[in-house]
Amino acid sequence: QQPVQSPQAVILREGEDAVINCSSSKALYSVHWYRQKHGEAPVFLMILLKGGEQKGHEKISASFNEKKQQSSLYLTASQLSYSGTYFCGTVAGNTGKLIFGQGTTLQVKP
Amino acid sequence: NAGVTQTPKFQVLKTGQSMTLQCAQDMNHEYMSWYRQDPGMGLRLIHYSVGAGITDQGEVPNGYNVSRSTTEDFPLRLLSAAPSQTSVYFCASSFRTSGNVEQFFGPGTRLTVL
Numbered sequence: 531q532q533p534v535q536s537p538q539a540v541i542l543r544e545g546e547d548a549v550i551n552c553s554s555s556k557a558l559y560s561v562h563w564y565r566q567k568h569g570e571a572p573v574f575l576m577i578l579l580k581g582g583e584q585k586g587h588e589k590i591s592a593s594f595n596e597k598k599q600q601s602s603l604y605l606t607a608s609q610l611s612y613s614g615t616y617f618c619g620t621v622a623g624n625t626g627k628l629i630f631g632q633g634t635t636l637q638v639k640p
Numbered sequence: 641n642a643g644v645t646q647t648p649k650f651q652v653l654k655t656g657q658s659m660t661l662q663c664a665q666d667m668n669h670e671y672m673s674w675y676r677q678d679p680g681m682g683l684r685l686i687h688y689s690v691g692a693g694i695t696d697q698g699e700v701p702n703g704y705n706v707s708r709s710t711t712e713d714f715p716l717r718l719l720s721a722a723p724s725q726t727s728v729y730f731c732a733s734s735f736r737t738s739g740n741v742e743q744f745f746g747p748g749t750r751l752t753v754l
Contacts (some may be wrong), residue, residue, distance in 0.1 A: 570747075571748055625739065626739040631682055633683075639643075
């Protein structure tokens with residue numbers, strides 16, 4: 531079953547912050563985050579493993595609450611280059627079977 | 641390393657035709673998978689493989705066949721194409737099957753079925 535992402539779309543001005551949420555009805559082994567630019571392949575951002583960890587990647591960070599089966603991606607001081615569609619992917623169990631959410635479209639305007 | 645390669649980049653088929661989408665990786669990755677991407681639906685897993693000779697179904701396997709005779713290649717076959725299979729197809733691979741490593745995506749194949 532696909533994880534659910536919210537919101538579906540976000541429009542920001544440069545320098546503003548955004549949060550993208552991802553929730554699953556299944557117990558999760560890991561949560562992945564990817565970004566896709568229009569017409570391109572998805573590109574890996576980060577993985578979070580169960581244990582409630584947080585990670586950072588430049589001004590993009592994420593958290594994973596395994597008890598709630600939720601993850602959030604935080605984009606701070608957004609830049610034009612952050613525009614794209616963000617996907618969370620979840621792995622339930624140690625199979626590597628990665629199931630993606632429907633995506634969140636982020637548009638950063640000057 | 642070429643990474644994950646997919647051929648063709650674009651393809652137009654008529655309903656009922658068959659074809660094979662090719663996927664290859666030169667990173668000696670254990671895990672490979674196929675996704676389709678449709679507007680508003682995200683990336684949906686079609687089939688995946690945890691090693692040569694081992695494949696399993698994903699979320700939307702109907703109408704597609706796969707095989708994995710070598711570590712490098714993971715072709716996706718459409719036996720009788722339908723308009724509902726119009727989509728962008730991505731192949732991905734990762735070093736291990738454990739789910740705690742990143743997946744590398746190929747550039748995609750844009751398929752139109754008339």
